[in-house]
Amino acid sequence: MHITTLTSKKFLVAVAIGLIIVILLATVPLYSPGYTVVLLSSILMYIVLTVSWVIFSGPTGYISLAPAAFFGVGVYTSALLGFVLPLPVVIGIGGLVSFCLALLVGALTLRLRGIYFVMFTFGLVELILNFVLWWEVNITGTTGRVVPTVNNTTVYYLMLITFGILLLTAYLIRRSRFGLALQSIGQNEDAAAHTGINVTALKTIAFAISAFFMGAAGAIMATRWTYIDPRIAFNPLLSFMPVLMAIFGGMGQLYGPIIGATIFTYLEEFLITRFPYYYMLIFGIIMVVAILYLPDGLVGLIQRLWKRISERKYAYT
Amino acid sequence: MKHKVLAGSFVLVAVAVFLVGVSATNSLAKDKIRIGQAIALSGPLAGGVAIAGGRIYVMWVEEVNKNGGIYVKEYGKKLPVELIRYDDKSDIGTMTKLLEKLILEDKVDFVFPPWGTAWLYAAAPVANKYGYILIGGPGGALKLKELSLPYFFQVLNFSETQAPALADIFKEVGVKSVAIIYRGDLHGVEYGEAMVPYFEKRGIEVKMKKSYPPGIKDLSPLLKEAKSLGVDAFCAASYPPGGMLLTGQAIELGINFNAFFITVTPFSPNLYRDTFGKDVVEGVMGGGAWNAKTSPGAKEFVDKFVARFGMEPDYWGGLYYWSSLQHFQQAIEQAGTLDQKKIRDIMAKKKFNTALGPFWYDKDRYFVNHPGEIGQWQKGVFEVIDPGKKRTAPPLYPKPAWPKK
Numbered sequence: 001m002h003i004t005t006l007t008s009k010k011f012l013v014a015v016a017i018g019l020i021i022v023i024l025l026a027t028v029p030l031y032s033p034g035y036t037v038v039l040l041s042s043i044l045m046y047i048v049l050t051v052s053w054v055i056f057s058g059p060t061g062y063i064s065l066a067p068a069a070f071f072g073v074g075v076y077t078s079a080l081l082g083f084v085l086p087l088p089v090v091i092g093i094g095g096l097v098s099f100c101l102a103l104l105v106g107a108l109t110l111r112l113r114g115i116y117f118v119m120f121t122f123g124l125v126e127l128i129l130n131f132v133l134w135w136e137v138n139i140t141g142t143t144g145r146v147v148p149t150v151n152n153t154t155v156y157y158l159m160l161i162t163f164g165i166l167l168l169t170a171y172l173i174r175r176s177r178f179g180l181a182l183q184s185i186g187q188n189e190d191a192a193a194h195t196g197i198n199v200t201a202l203k204t205i206a207f208a209i210s211a212f213f214m215g216a217a218g219a220i221m222a223t224r225w226t227y228i229d230p231r232i233a234f235n236p237l238l239s240f241m242p243v244l245m246a247i248f249g250g251m252g253q254l255y256g257p258i259i260g261a262t263i264f265t266y267l268e269e270f271l272i273t274r275f276p277y278y279y280m281l282i283f284g285i286i287m288v289v290a291i292l293y294l295p296d297g298l299v300g301l302i303q304r305l306w307k308r309i310s311e312r313k314y315a316y317t
Numbered sequence: 318m319k320h321k322v323l324a325g326s327f328v329l330v331a332v333a334v335f336l337v338g339v340s341a342t343n344s345l346a347k348d349k350i351r352i353g354q355a356i357a358l359s360g361p362l363a364g365g366v367a368i369a370g371g372r373i374y375v376m377w378v379e380e381v382n383k384n385g386g387i388y389v390k391e392y393g394k395k396l397p398v399e400l401i402r403y404d405d406k407s408d409i410g411t412m413t414k415l416l417e418k419l420i421l422e423d424k425v426d427f428v429f430p431p432w433g434t435a436w437l438y439a440a441a442p443v444a445n446k447y448g449y450i451l452i453g454g455p456g457g458a459l460k461l462k463e464l465s466l467p468y469f470f471q472v473l474n475f476s477e478t479q480a481p482a483l484a485d486i487f488k489e490v491g492v493k494s495v496a497i498i499y500r501g502d503l504h505g506v507e508y509g510e511a512m513v514p515y516f517e518k519r520g521i522e523v524k525m526k527k528s529y530p531p532g533i534k535d536l537s538p539l540l541k542e543a544k545s546l547g548v549d550a551f552c553a554a555s556y557p558p559g560g561m562l563l564t565g566q567a568i569e570l571g572i573n574f575n576a577f578f579i580t581v582t583p584f585s586p587n588l589y590r591d592t593f594g595k596d597v598v599e600g601v602m603g604g605g606a607w608n609a610k611t612s613p614g615a616k617e618f619v620d621k622f623v624a625r626f627g628m629e630p631d632y633w634g635g636l637y638y639w640s641s642l643q644h645f646q647q648a649i650e651q652a653g654t655l656d657q658k659k660i661r662d663i664m665a666k667k668k669f670n671t672a673l674g675p676f677w678y679d680k681d682r683y684f685v686n687h688p689g690e691i692g693q694w695q696k697g698v699f700e701v702i703d704p705g706k707k708r709t710a711p712p713l714y715p716k717p718a719w720p721k722k
Contacts, residue, residue, distance in 0.1 A: 035421035042414055130530060137501040137528045141510065144435065144460060144503040149442060152417075225409055227438035229503060231531065232409045272411075273418065276358055276404045 025160060029153045037156045041224070043265045044159040045217050046245060048166055050257040052213035053242040055170050056206045058251045059182035062110075065239040066121035069128050070098040070211040072234035074218025076132065079145040079228055087150060091158065091219045098215025099208045106204035113189070122239065129234035136230065144229045147222045158220045166213045170254055173209070182206055248290050250297025259298050347392055350655065352378070353401045353419030354429035355440075360407025365557065366432045368585050369631040370455035373638040374400065374429050376625055387646055390653030405431060409439050416440055420447045426655050430454040434503055437461070441469040448657050450664070452641050455634055458507055462681055468661055471683045472641040473634050474690060476511035479604050482690035482703050483552070483578065484515035486602075489704060490714035492550045492576055496525035496543035498536070499554035508554030508580055524548050533559070537566045543574070550576035557582045564593060564601070568719045575715035578602040584633035584692060584699065595697035600716030605633040606692025606701045607673065610709045614640075614672030615688070632699040636688055640671035 029037050049067055057064050074094035081090045109120050136143045173179045184192040185199050193199050222228060242261075249260015267286070271279035294301050356371060357363050365371075378400045381387060386395035401423060405412035412431050419425045420443075428449050431440050434456035444451035445466040453461075457475035487495070495516055499509030505528060513523050524546045527539060536559065543551050551574040553563055560582025567577070583589050583603025590598050609616040615636050622630040630636075645660075647669040652659045668677035673688045689701035693712060700710035 033421060035418050038414060038417045038421070042410075133501050133530060137506060141506065142503075143501060143506055144438070144458075146460075146464075221410065224413055225439050226413075226442045227409075227435055229435060231502070232435060235408065235410075237406075237408060269418075272406075273403055273415070276402055279404065280359055 022164075029156060034152065037152045039266075039269060041152065041156045041159050041221075042269075043262055044156070044163050045221050046241060046261040046265045047258050048159065048163050048213055048217045049238065050242040050245040050249070050261040051163075051166055051170055051254075052210040052217075054246050054251055054254075054257045055173060055213075056182075056203075056210040057243075058246070058257075059179065059186045060203060060206065061186040062113075062203070063118045063243065064121045064207070064210075065118055065243070066102075066105075066124050066211075067214050067242050068234050068236050068239040069121075069125040070102065070214035071218035071221075071238050072125070072128065072132075072230075073098045073101060074215035074220075075147075075222040075225075075228055075233040076145075077215070078219040078222035079147045079233075082148040082223070087154070087158070087223070091162070091216050094219030095212040095216035098218075099212040102208040102211030103204060106207040107200070110200055110203045110207065122236075125234055125236055125239055129230050132234070133230040144227055147225060147228055149226055150223050152224075155220060155224055159217070162213065162216050162220065167254075169209065169213075173206075174254065178202065178206075244287065246297075248287070248294075248297055250294075250299030252296060253299050256297055256299040263298065347396070350387060350389075350396045350398045350427070351401060351423070351425045352398060352427045352429055353403070353416075353423060353425035354431070355403045355405045355412045355415035355419065356429075356431050357407040357433070357436075358402070358404035360405075362407040362432055362436075365455070368588050370432060370634050370638055372622075372626055373630070373635060373642070374454075376622065377639065377642045379625070380621070381646065388650055389655060391655070400429075401425060405436070409436060412436055413439055413443055416443050420444070420449055427657075430456070432456070434458050438503075441466050445469055450645075450657050450661050452645055454638050454641075458503055459511075460503070460507075462683070465681070467682075468657070469682060470641070470664060470678055471681075472637050474637070474684075474687045476508045478687060479580075479690045480508065480511040480515045483512065483602075484519050484521065485704050486691055486702055486712055487516070487521055487550060487576065488519040490576070490712050492521055492714075494522040494524045494546075494548045495550040495552055496546060496548040497523060497552045497554070498525075498527050498529060498539050498543075500556060500559055501528045501530050504556065504581070505554045512552060512554075521550075529559070531556070531559075534562070535566075536563050537570060540567055540570065540572050544572050548574065550574060550578065552578045554580045555582065557585075557588060561588070561592070564589075564598075568593070568597065571719060571721070573716070573718045576602060577716055578691075580604040581633075583694065585631050586629040586699065590694060590697065590699075595694070597720055598694045599696070600693065600713045602691055602693045602702070602712075603633075603699075604691065605689060606699055606703075607636045607688035608632055608692070608699050608701065608709060610698075611636065611688045611701065611707075612672065612674050614674070618672045632692055636673050637684070640673045640676050641684065643671040644669045644676040 028040060053067055077094035077097055078090055081093060105124060112120055181197045181202050184197065185203065189199055245261040245264045246257045248264055250256035271282055275282060354374060357366050378398050382397045386397040388395045403415040405415055416428065419428055428444055428451060430437055430451055430453055432455050437453055437456040438461055441451055441461060442464060445468045449468060451469050453471045453473060455473060457471055457473040459477055461471060497509055497512055499505035509526060509528065513526065516523050525543055529536065529539065555563065560579045563579065581604060583601050584605045607615055609619045618636060618639050619629060648660050648663045648667065652663050665678060665682055668675050675686060677686065679685050689707045690703050692699040693702045695710055695713055701707050702710065702712040
């Protein structure tokens with residue numbers, strides 16, 4: 001009895017803190033200077049990419065380097081349909097196209113394991129990039145496209161809503177049998193298959209769900225760029241960033257990638273503006289230190305610190 | 318549950334710190350003009366920034382400050398200039414974000430352009446949205462005209478004026494047929510498409526027109542194909558990696574044409590002339606162009622640049638950017654204020670004297686008085702070979718064969 005009230009009290013506190021954060025984020029454009037919204041949009045974009053990456057790669061342990069491909073598909077959807085359809089519809093379509101692409105690609109290739117899968121996903125980015133490039137140069141005779149722009153606040157809210165839906169999806173997957181099955185695939189794929197789990201189907205669906213959100217993020221962010229071409233849309237950097245951010249934050253908990261992406265983006269912004277000529281060096285050192293000393297990411301560090309503090313507390317009392 | 322609460326409060330604190338951090342803005346008395354620039358200091362474009370254009374902005378700021386700054390009547394004194402540079406990592410998303418940071422958070426007085434056509438394309442609407450003047454630097458495309466942005470000024474010349482000049486030169490020297498290859502991107506496609514009608518109108522046959530993917534490692538099949546067609550002139554719309562590869566392979570295989578033209582690359586004395594040697598590149602044509610003979614101001618600019626950086630400036634845009642900044646400075650001084658709108662109106666209408674001579678923009682805010690369109694390496698000098706009075710030397714045709722190794 002005592003334990004349950006304690007837990008529910010803590011649960012309430014957690015919910016309250018969550019609510020405050022949501023309210024804070026939702027009202028940012030009302031009181032803060034213009035640039036905060038721009039920066040937060042960019043942070044949210046990286047959070048969306050990282051969390052959606054973790055949906056698939058976290059439990060299954062399959063390292064996917066395909067985010068740039070799905071993001072780029074969303075960007076191109078925005079460029080092609082942005083002038084004819086309302087933005088929310090474009091975002092939905094961007095996500096769906098990525099989803100379908102991931103289903104197709106996943107069904108064909110998720111039988112690959114380990115390094116082969118990593119190689120393939122990275123190849124996918126280049127494959128789509130060069131296909132679009134070939135198409136644009138030889139069929140449509142242009143490579144650059146103009147994307148209709150919207151104001152920064154709209155971009156921010158769209159990104160926030162996408163983030164909210166993604167968070168809910170990720171939470172529900174984690175709590176479901178589906179999530180459990182994914183975890184068992186990550187621990188031992190053969191054993192999972194023997195217990196009757198259709199491993200390929202589940203992996204493919206998880207891959208596609210994560211692609212949906214990457215595509216949606218791409219469709220939103222494209223409106224900030226005005227001009228795109230295949231090299232800009234399918235930027236390999238966006239394949240590596242989510243992986244780094246997830247490692248930095250820690251993948252064990254849902255909030256790990258969120259903290260990782262936030263601090264990573266903010267840190268990068270801070271360093272790039274304060275030390276434009278040295279930031280890469282500083283950034284590299286931070287990454288090396290993080291990987292060497294924080295095997296479970298920032299979340300692991302927080303948990304360890306908390307454990308130490310609470311143990312000391314008990315020791316003194 | 319415990320650590321969730323902890324993580325939650327951690328995030329809350331982080332959000333709070335973040336909001337406080339970005340809300341704090343500085344308001345100082347006006348003692349300098351702050352100019353922001355988000356440009357590639359790292360990534361694939363950084364090399365281009367270093368050899369073409371990037372240093373001009375640094376040198377202009379130093380030059381202005383050496384003279385005590387820019388006189389602004391509103392403040393009744395000369396204000397020195399401070400250049401705030403951020404690295405866009407050669408990434409468009411980062412560039413637009415940093416440009417907005419400069420405008421919204423750092424509240425700089427003016428902004429300078431990023432490097433590269435696509436980057437310029439993305440930056441122009443952003444600057445325009447906030448009513449910031451953007452004077453185009455390295456980069457330019459016909460497509461930008463379609464956006465018709467009142468605060469955007471195009472400085473560099475591109476296919477629109479270079480393609481007809483090249484066709485005129487070819488007609489003059491008697492080129493009968495050409496082969497065109499172009500990089501599969503905005504730059505390549507635009508030049509590739511633009512050249513054809515001008516050649517055809519002057520009775521020059523286009524025997525081959527092919528694109529190649531950016532990042533290609535072997536262009537020799539295209540060179541051989543053009544050679545087998547027996548064309549007089551070989552034209553390539555490429556960026557430095559392609560331009561260097563193409564020249565290197567043509568030398569290696571001993572494939573010679575009567576005229577050899579590459580849009581971007583030959584203009585660089587450091588990268589192009591000094592890599593291959595001035596005797597080797599004799600007769601190669603490239604987009605540009607100007608040189609120390611263009612005007613007394615141009616000579617002075619080259620000398621200053623060499624004294625400052627120990628190398629020559631690029632002979633495509635160097636003088637263009639330098640002069641556009643001199644025009645800008647005079648517009649500010651005449652406006653007597655740092656108000657963007659007032660300066661913009663003066664810039665759009667007024668003609669000022671600069672290193673290249675009189676400098677003004679047309680009704681689309683495009684700089685028109687180009688010092689030259691097409692250059693050719695002759696005895697280590699990038700001569701302007703346009704027909705007309707801008708010519709600094711007659712075209713060398715046929716181009717001497719690559720020296721035998």
